[in-house]
Amino acid sequence: MKEKHLKVWFIKSAAALAVATAFGLPLALQAATPKDTLVVAWSIDDMITMDPGETFEISTGEIMGNSYDRLIRFDVNDPSKLVGDLAKSWAVSSDGKTYTFELKPGLKFASGNPLSAEDVVFSLQRAVLLDKAPAFILTQFGFTKDNVKDKIKQTGPLTLSLETDKSYAPSFVYNCLTANVAAIIDKKLVLSKEVNGDLGYAWLKTNYAGSGPLKLREWRANEIVALERNDNYYGEKSKLARVIYRHVKEAATQRLLLEKGDADIARNLSPQDLAALASNKDIKSTSTPKGTVYYFGLNQKNPNLAKPEVREAMKWLVDYAAIGDTLIKNIGVVHQNFLPIGLLGASTVNPYKLDVDKAKALLAKAGLPNGFKVTLDMRTVQPVQGISEAFQQTAKRAGIEIEILPGDGKQTLTKYRARTHDIYVGQWGADYWDPHTNADTFVRNPDNSDSAKSKPLAWRNAWDIPELTKKADAAVLERDAKKRKTMYEEMQADFRKSSPFVMLYQQTEVAAMRSDVQGLKLGPTSDTTYMFKVSK
Amino acid sequence: MAISRFLLAIALTYLGLLAVTFFIGRVIPIDPVLAIVGDHAPEHVIARVREEMGLNKPLWQQFWIYLSKVVHGDFGTSVLTSNPVLQDIQRAFPATIELATLGILIGAGLGVPLGVWAAVRRGGLVDQAVRVMGLIGYSVPIFWLGLMGLVLFYAKLGWISGPGRIDISYEYTLTRVSGFVLLDAARAGQWDAFANALSHLILPASLLGYFSLAYISRMTRSFMLNELAQEYVVAARAKGLSEMRIIWRHALRNAAVPLVTVVTLSYAGLLEGSVLTETVFAWPGLGLYITNSLQNADMNAVLGGTIVVGSVFIGLNLLSDLLYQLLDPRTRSR
Numbered sequence: 001m002k003e004k005h006l007k008v009w010f011i012k013s014a015a016a017l018a019v020a021t022a023f024g025l026p027l028a029l030q031a032a033t034p035k036d037t038l039v040v041a042w043s044i045d046d047m048i049t050m051d052p053g054e055t056f057e058i059s060t061g062e063i064m065g066n067s068y069d070r071l072i073r074f075d076v077n078d079p080s081k082l083v084g085d086l087a088k089s090w091a092v093s094s095d096g097k098t099y100t101f102e103l104k105p106g107l108k109f110a111s112g113n114p115l116s117a118e119d120v121v122f123s124l125q126r127a128v129l130l131d132k133a134p135a136f137i138l139t140q141f142g143f144t145k146d147n148v149k150d151k152i153k154q155t156g157p158l159t160l161s162l163e164t165d166k167s168y169a170p171s172f173v174y175n176c177l178t179a180n181v182a183a184i185i186d187k188k189l190v191l192s193k194e195v196n197g198d199l200g201y202a203w204l205k206t207n208y209a210g211s212g213p214l215k216l217r218e219w220r221a222n223e224i225v226a227l228e229r230n231d232n233y234y235g236e237k238s239k240l241a242r243v244i245y246r247h248v249k250e251a252a253t254q255r256l257l258l259e260k261g262d263a264d265i266a267r268n269l270s271p272q273d274l275a276a277l278a279s280n281k282d283i284k285s286t287s288t289p290k291g292t293v294y295y296f297g298l299n300q301k302n303p304n305l306a307k308p309e310v311r312e313a314m315k316w317l318v319d320y321a322a323i324g325d326t327l328i329k330n331i332g333v334v335h336q337n338f339l340p341i342g343l344l345g346a347s348t349v350n351p352y353k354l355d356v357d358k359a360k361a362l363l364a365k366a367g368l369p370n371g372f373k374v375t376l377d378m379r380t381v382q383p384v385q386g387i388s389e390a391f392q393q394t395a396k397r398a399g400i401e402i403e404i405l406p407g408d409g410k411q412t413l414t415k416y417r418a419r420t421h422d423i424y425v426g427q428w429g430a431d432y433w434d435p436h437t438n439a440d441t442f443v444r445n446p447d448n449s450d451s452a453k454s455k456p457l458a459w460r461n462a463w464d465i466p467e468l469t470k471k472a473d474a475a476v477l478e479r480d481a482k483k484r485k486t487m488y489e490e491m492q493a494d495f496r497k498s499s500p501f502v503m504l505y506q507q508t509e510v511a512a513m514r515s516d517v518q519g520l521k522l523g524p525t526s527d528t529t530y531m532f533k534v535s536k
Numbered sequence: 537m538a539i540s541r542f543l544l545a546i547a548l549t550y551l552g553l554l555a556v557t558f559f560i561g562r563v564i565p566i567d568p569v570l571a572i573v574g575d576h577a578p579e580h581v582i583a584r585v586r587e588e589m590g591l592n593k594p595l596w597q598q599f600w601i602y603l604s605k606v607v608h609g610d611f612g613t614s615v616l617t618s619n620p621v622l623q624d625i626q627r628a629f630p631a632t633i634e635l636a637t638l639g640i641l642i643g644a645g646l647g648v649p650l651g652v653w654a655a656v657r658r659g660g661l662v663d664q665a666v667r668v669m670g671l672i673g674y675s676v677p678i679f680w681l682g683l684m685g686l687v688l689f690y691a692k693l694g695w696i697s698g699p700g701r702i703d704i705s706y707e708y709t710l711t712r713v714s715g716f717v718l719l720d721a722a723r724a725g726q727w728d729a730f731a732n733a734l735s736h737l738i739l740p741a742s743l744l745g746y747f748s749l750a751y752i753s754r755m756t757r758s759f760m761l762n763e764l765a766q767e768y769v770v771a772a773r774a775k776g777l778s779e780m781r782i783i784w785r786h787a788l789r790n791a792a793v794p795l796v797t798v799v800t801l802s803y804a805g806l807l808e809g810s811v812l813t814e815t816v817f818a819w820p821g822l823g824l825y826i827t828n829s830l831q832n833a834d835m836n837a838v839l840g841g842t843i844v845v846g847s848v849f850i851g852l853n854l855l856s857d858l859l860y861q862l863l864d865p866r867t868r869s870r
Contacts, residue, residue, distance in 0.1 A: 034705050037705075039704050045616075045828055048571070048617070056576060056577070131584075132573070133576065135581070136577075136578045136581075206618050222617070222824065244707070246700060246818065247820070253818055256690065256691050256699070257698055260691055262698050408831055410570050410833065411564070411566050414565055417567070417575075431576055452579075453579055
């Protein structure tokens with residue numbers, strides 16, 4: 001009796017559950033994204049602001065590149081060439097200090113406001129006055145809060161001039177003006193939102209005032225960024241009406257969305273995912289070398305690591321070939337220079353390979369025939385983790401005991417910036433498309449004291465290099481492009497031999513996409529991946 | 537008198553919670569300035585931002601400033617999202633509530649009857665099944681189970697919608713008012729959007745439900761075994777009451793008192809947000825929000841999240857106390 005009752009009850013509940021599940025059935029059948037909308041699955045939790053005067057992150061770089069214009073851009077197909085964006089023409093004076101620009105006529109912002117030289121001057125001055133993280137890209141030409149109103153001037157409705165403090169290599173100045181921080185914003189709109197003289201800073205953090213081919217419709221942090229076609233754009237209009245970036249942190253989830261057609265493009269797939277998708281007819285991929293290099297930084301405050309022979313020995317203890325074939329397959333290429341390929345003067349010489357005997361001999365010469373103990377601060381993300389563990393194994397063969405200290409990204413970085421590490425696995429992305437961006441940090445260290453004003457990577461590893469610093473300073477003033485290139489090649493040769501940086505690889509960015517997606521080309525910098533050229 | 541003592545206790549709980557979180561947040565070896573300016577900013581910018589954030593002031597002073605703002609309802613701005621923390625939480629928390637509520641409905645709705653049956657038919661098939669489910673629930677990582685669920689029900693069978701709260705095509709046709717997608721869709725009468733949101737919700741909710749089911753059914757089983765061994769059950773049987781009546785009306789009624797605590801605590805646990813589930817399902821909930829903030833030492837956001845989680849626990853504790861009084865007459869006289 002009791003059993004029967006229980007059974008009936010359970011059958012009833014099971015039936016109810018089945019109905020509930022079946023309710024969900026027909027709902028999921030229509031997959032695929034809308035025809036006029038591009039859906040991009042991407043990990044975008046690094047986004048903290050939408051103000052071009054402040055953005056410095058990879059994901060926001062791309063948003064800015066698509067939604068804001070600048071005076072000039074570099075040609076994505078040949079980054080050594082410049083193309084006019086808002087500027088019709090540009091020139092530099094014979095003394096190399098005054099740059100003049102003339103804008104294209106009839107330009108408009110997405111808001112409908114006309115775009116004139118006044119907006120350009122305001123935007124560049126504003127970036128200097130706000131002095132946020134990326135402002136140094138402009139202030140390195142001698143602009144300060146006090147002088148910027150005189151140095152960046154409007155000279156006519158469509159003309160303006162910039163006056164630098166020294167006679168820099170023109171390519172250096174122009175390259176810096178292609179950066180996000182030099183993006184042009186709608187003066188009238190931004191100033192109408194100004195609070196307590198903040199130049200619209202509080203408002204623009206989450207809003208939009210640009211003129212680019214796509215305009216920002218909405219940013220819901222850690223969830224979604226929606227861009228829409230800007231019909232006021234001066235050039236060829238965006239092919240798609242909408243581009244939606246969805247924050248999807250997990251690579252495996254991105255892959256599922258892509259396979260099902262709920263995302264058109266997936267941006268953070270792992271080498272394993274990419275290999276598995278290679279045989280899928282509905283999916284294709286594109287890749288491009290990025291301006292980001294990975295390295296081990298050897299702190300020169302550690303007496304063992306400070307010995308020149310030990311520095312060199314470390315470079316012979318990395319199994320570059322194995323790492324290239326496995327851990328970074330499809331997502332990077334072995335690269336032993338501080339300038340990523342694509343930048344002026346970047347060297348492709350990679351002299352080091354795994355050679356334990358050579359390393360042992362060098363260690364013996366350094367008076368450490370039995371090796372030594374050392375720690376390595378590692379972020380627990382791939383492929384950094386795999387590379388560190390591989391290095392731990394190969395170094396052990398020469399008697400070097402590496403203790404790996406795993407940590408979270410910001411945590412290990414905090415330690416690195418205080419230069420209290422022994423070895424740190426670092427990555428560095430170019431801030432703007434000019435060789436000085438990396439020379440400035442890898443081979444420049446004007447003051448190695450603890451209280452130094454500037455703390456580049458060379459400082460973080462306590463590498464005192466007055467000679468190289470002078471060379472780096474001279475290279476930005478060399479106006480002959482050929483000579484300038486030679487100078488960077490020389491610095492890299494010197495760096496390969498003596499530096500406390502074991503350069504590992506240059507990142508390759510890969511995007512996998514549905515086969516109907518056309519025209520996606522990943523740019524060498526984050527702000528040159530143009531979604532407005534994509535169609536499907 | 538009792539009420540004022542109660543309020544004082546709550547105030548002290550919040551104060552303690554905030555103090556502990558605040559000071560732990562300040563001793564973790566992560567520089568909060570990094571989240572704002574990044575790794576490439578020049579030193580003078582870093583120094584200025586540090587000053588602007590008040591990080592150069594003594595710790596107790598920073599805490600005092602924070603507290604006095606909170607008392608006035610200002611929870612500060614998240615440095616990661618550039619939004620007021622309250623606004624962020626109003627967005628993230630409903631996503632978690634939707635997930636947790638459906639999860640606990642599934643967990644308790646199935647877990648209690650299963651536990652009852654397991655106790656009644658001890659050693660039987662259901663009892664064994666409950667034990668195995670419990671074991672899997674405790675030992676299999678939710679992350680893995682979530683991915684497998686997606687692969688099977690979303691990718692292979694196509695029964696449900698994938699990660700995220702709603703399809704992109706509904707993203708800009710549905711007006712978000714409350715932050716609860718289901719509520720907003722129902723209120724607007726957009727039943728296709730409602731169904732779509734539900735098909736997104738069902739798998740992660742079932743997954744969370746499964747994990748609470750594993751716990752709730754085990755606890756129900758042991759409470760019921762305890763009750764069924766009591767003398768009043770023997771007396772009821774002797775009186776000739778039906779077995780159904782004895783189990784559901786008498787034994788379960790008494791087992792319900794401790795069960796209420798188990799269920800409310802499970803619910804509270806789900807409301808904290810499940811970081812792993814939210815990661816796999818790209819669910820913009822509270823768990824991800826707090827974790828991401830913590831990893832970047834975005835302390836305003838972490839503290840705001842802590843207050844929400846604390847409130848959930850205090851609120852649900854209160855609720856379970858009230859339910860106690862309702863279910864157990866003995867507690868009323870006290």
